[in-house]
Amino acid sequence: MPEVPKPEELMKIDYRPPERPWMETKPEFRGGRFCNAASPKWLEALDYPYARTWSVTDEDWNLPENWKDIVLESMHDRLNRFRSLRLFFDICVRCGACADKCHYFIGSGDPKNMPVLRAELLRSVYRRYYTVAGKLLGKLAGARELTEDVLKEWFYYLYQCTECRRCSVFCPYGIDMAELTILGRELLSSVGINTEWVMASVGSCYRTGNHIGAPPHAYKDMIDFFCDECEEVTGIRPRPSFNRKGAEILFVAPSGDYFADPGTYTFMGYLLLFEYLDLDYTISGYASEGGNFGYFISHEMGKRLNYKIYSEAKRLGVKWILGGECGHMWRVLNQYMDTWNGPADFLEEPVSPITDTRFENAKSTKMVHVTEFTADLIKHGKLKLDKSRNDHIVLTYHDSCNPARAMGLFEEPRYIMRNVCNNFYEMPQNTIRESTFCCGSGSGLNADELLEVRMRGGLPRANAVRYVHEKHGVNHLGCICAIDRAVLPPLLEYWGLDVEITGIHEMVANALVFPGEKKKTVDLRDRTLKGVEPEEIEEEE
Amino acid sequence: MGFNLACYFSLFAVIVLVLVPFVGAAAGWHVIFGIVIPYLAGFIFLAGLIYRIVKWARTPVPYRIPTTCGQNRSLPWIRRSLRDKLENPENTIHVIGRMALEVLFFRSLFRNLRTELRPWREYPEGGRLLYWSTKWLWIGAIAFHYSFLVVLSRHLKFFTEPVPFFVPFVESVDSFFQIYVPAVYMSGIVLLAALIYLLVRRIADPKLHYLSLAADYFPLFLILGIGISGVLMRYFFKVDIVAVKQLAVALVTFHPTVPEGIGVIFYIHLFLVSTLLAYFPSSKLVHMAGIFFSMTRNMAGNNRAIRHINPWEYPVRVFSYMDQENMFRKQMKAAGIPLEKDTEE
Numbered sequence A: 001m002p003e004v005p006k007p008e009e010l011m012k013i014d015y016r017p018p019e020r021p022w023m024e025t026k027p028e029f030r031g032g033r034f035c036n037a038a039s040p041k042w043l044e045a046l047d048y049p050y051a052r053t054w055s056v057t058d059e060d061w062n063l064p065e066n067w068k069d070i071v072l073e074s075m076h077d078r079l080n081r082f083r084s085l086r087l088f089f090d091i092c093v094r095c096g097a098c099a100d101k102c103h104y105f106i107g108s109g110d111p112k113n114m115p116v117l118r119a120e121l122l123r124s125v126y127r128r129y130y131t132v133a134g135k136l137l138g139k140l141a142g143a144r145e146l147t148e149d150v151l152k153e154w155f156y157y158l159y160q161c162t163e164c165r166r167c168s169v170f171c172p173y174g175i176d177m178a179e180l181t182i183l184g185r186e187l188l189s190s191v192g193i194n195t196e197w198v199m200a201s202v203g204s205c206y207r208t209g210n211h212i213g214a215p216p217h218a219y220k221d222m223i224d225f226f227c228d229e230c231e232e233v234t235g236i237r238p239r240p241s242f243n244r245k246g247a248e249i250l251f252v253a254p255s256g257d258y259f260a261d262p263g264t265y266t267f268m269g270y271l272l273l274f275e276y277l278d279l280d281y282t283i284s285g286y287a288s289e290g291g292n293f294g295y296f297i298s299h300e301m302g303k304r305l306n307y308k309i310y311s312e313a314k315r316l317g318v319k320w321i322l323g324g325e326c327g328h329m330w331r332v333l334n335q336y337m338d339t340w341n342g343p344a345d346f347l348e349e350p351v352s353p354i355t356d357t358r359f360e361n362a363k364s365t366k367m368v369h370v371t372e373f374t375a376d377l378i379k380h381g382k383l384k385l386d387k388s389r390n391d392h393i394v395l396t397y398h399d400s401c402n403p404a405r406a407m408g409l410f411e412e413p414r415y416i417m418r419n420v421c422n423n424f425y426e427m428p429q430n431t432i433r434e435s436t437f438c439c440g441s442g443s444g445l446n447a448d449e450l451l452e453v454r455m456r457g458g459l460p461r462a463n464a465v466r467y468v469h470e471k472h473g474v475n476h477l478g479c480i481c482a483i484d485r486a487v488l489p490p491l492l493e494y495w496g497l498d499v500e501i502t503g504i505h506e507m508v509a510n511a512l513v514f515p516g517e518k519k520k521t522v523d524l525r526d527r528t529l530k531g532v533e534p535e536e537i538e539e540e541e
Numbered sequence B: 001m002g003f004n005l006a007c008y009f010s011l012f013a014v015i016v017l018v019l020v021p022f023v024g025a026a027a028g029w030h031v032i033f034g035i036v037i038p039y040l041a042g043f044i045f046l047a048g049l050i051y052r053i054v055k056w057a058r059t060p061v062p063y064r065i066p067t068t069c070g071q072n073r074s075l076p077w078i079r080r081s082l083r084d085k086l087e088n089p090e091n092t093i094h095v096i097g098r099m100a101l102e103v104l105f106f107r108s109l110f111r112n113l114r115t116e117l118r119p120w121r122e123y124p125e126g127g128r129l130l131y132w133s134t135k136w137l138w139i140g141a142i143a144f145h146y147s148f149l150v151v152l153s154r155h156l157k158f159f160t161e162p163v164p165f166f167v168p169f170v171e172s173v174d175s176f177f178q179i180y181v182p183a184v185y186m187s188g189i190v191l192l193a194a195l196i197y198l199l200v201r202r203i204a205d206p207k208l209h210y211l212s213l214a215a216d217y218f219p220l221f222l223i224l225g226i227g228i229s230g231v232l233m234r235y236f237f238k239v240d241i242v243a244v245k246q247l248a249v250a251l252v253t254f255h256p257t258v259p260e261g262i263g264v265i266f267y268i269h270l271f272l273v274s275t276l277l278a279y280f281p282s283s284k285l286v287h288m289a290g291i292f293f294s295m296t297r298n299m300a301g302n303n304r305a306i307r308h309i310n311p312w313e314y315p316v317r318v319f320s321y322m323d324q325e326n327m328f329r330k331q332m333k334a335a336g337i338p339l340e341k342d343t344e345e
Ligand code: HEM
Pocket: A093, A095, A172, B102, B103, B104, B106, B109, B137, B140, B141, B142, B144, B145, B198, B202, B216, B219, B220, B285, B287, B288, B289, B291
């Protein structure tokens, strides 16, 4: 793993732009700042074009002979298919309102990380080939030839954008760099430029069903293991079913939640909650991934992976689908799934079997967010909760980019947190809700080799956590995103913050009082609860 | 800095644009500068803008991708304030509200913040990020656009006979603080002040300077040129207003004539305006029309309730459930997972 400068070093950020104009500077492919090239086996498995061996640090990227024609053809094609691309290329006034809104600019000071310049990297090529002024005046009109250096620059900076959409909140025209990044990455993919981290996840997901490459039987094993764990710490053993036809609900979680701590505690949380409710649900080994790394390389690949969810719901004959806590997963489910793979006319409008609440907001997609489901349960008094069981936790909440800016899911998780925890503090206003800061590792950038970029991009979030940590003694950060749960622990550790990351349903399960349960002395992580004397634990053992 | 070039070039271009009619009008080419060029510019403006709009309108919007800045509609008891409805619209009425706020009040620009990394000794990493609310750009932008609009509407009196009712009203409000004769219009002063602010900001802020192109300086210099020539014409080098009106009315009624005796300064003003019109459709100024098309703002965030259809959606290659079962049948069976086709039975 590449060396990352120490936090004090990294904090010395120079926001002054360099002397040379941006068209004359080139990125430096230093360790920690780029993702490795995808190996051909993944591309071959997915029928992705131009599978080959190449390396980012090589001078020659081994591009196909006519790479330039291909890229321009791809751009042309997308200009005719995506109004967003054409419009966002045309109307930016370079007012700079978006400039210091991007966490990568804030954390690096690199001017090409200003969303407006990131967009100009692509826009300059559009001008050269699609506008009269660009053709005639060239550089003076902000136009430039598409060269291999330009392509490399795209690769560098499009993989330093987490598609978080914070810039789009502040832009007076709503210009969304995330959209341009998605389409720009498609252009790169069209000549076989992909990253190993994303392609390996996509390639694994395509066949086994999830990013971590766990085939159905392995997934089932993991779930059985979580059931053991649940039983050990709570005395209650969940009884989930697997690939069961005729269940009422199909539950889909992101693989991050069954892959590693602390996501696994969230998964245990789901299992315990569903057990408490005696919910008629099933988990699938085919639709075993809620997340969708395919979306990070192209709309088409996103659709190919997303296909599994509806098709599995149909095969199993469920009535509706419940989705776990995950960020970009919900961007895809909310804004793309129905268009890609709908209509889901074989499903029914979701109704909570416990409260009879009709989820009208999901009447077409037929997929409900688990925090909507749980908030509704709490509101109807269907859960017996003992908040004090989370008294060892002083909580803050990180709005994940996508549920925030591509959905507007703000109150449900907060409502749940307030009902399961006594100590809840918000981070500063300009760092939450629609202005929330990215974890710095979204959209397929959670690769180890990109560590420096990630630590830089995570600075605004870490700094806001620092604020509540110092002021209110916050020791846990809640979130509804599996990527967050994977990447925030190393981020906060890097920034020297002693704050744990927790999913919302872990907190729910901690507080849940099962009828006739044994006296609780520990939480899901086997940590002693506040107010529990050491003797009590010994007595039980 | 290399890109100073962009700024100097734009200034130089506008100076040339001033000299052209100066020389031309002095040489007596009044028909060209008074009739031909304005018509040409007007035509390019209309045709170009329509071309742009049609081009955008004909390109599909494959996905519904609003940027949501407020609580979405979900459970009935989760309160949605008016702000939520305007920032995360669920229906057309809300969308109209959101768009009206964007177009009339530059809502998103109003959100603007300034990010500052300040040395902070209490924090081990030695720095703290602060986010200051900053409204200067918003104020400058509002001042510029609205004064531009007022100035434009005041010009209607030259083109219309009789003059529409609101023009005298706008004029009287505009010249409310009447000190001099002729009445000084606030809009003109605000327009120039706002333009100078936008220009200074672009030059003085290193980030902004770094990313600015000639296409960013040029409109500012050009409109500044229009404004200055207008002010000079009104307060200093008086021109024959009756003749100007004659020419303007003649232009819009398509009976073009050029009355004698209009000063050169008028031709400069008119030529710069013509340039702006002709330049408009191929420049960033099309944001005026483009803002209405912005899909992150003009779409309702009701994605899960109403299906959005993509006209070009095509079937893709997938890995089906049966593909998976065929691949892992033995292991799945061993793990007790139900199968579709148990080949060993
Ligand atoms: C629906 C009508 C319009 C809307 C909503 C609108 C909105 C905006 C906004 C929000 C900005 C960014 C803030 C700024 O930099 O000032 C802007 C910039 C600008 N607008 Fe407009 N505008 C409209 C029409 C026009 C028209 C008709 C013109 C001129 C002929 C114009 C000229 C400009 C210029 C030159 C800038 C860039 C200012 C700079 O360089 O900083 N706009 N507009």
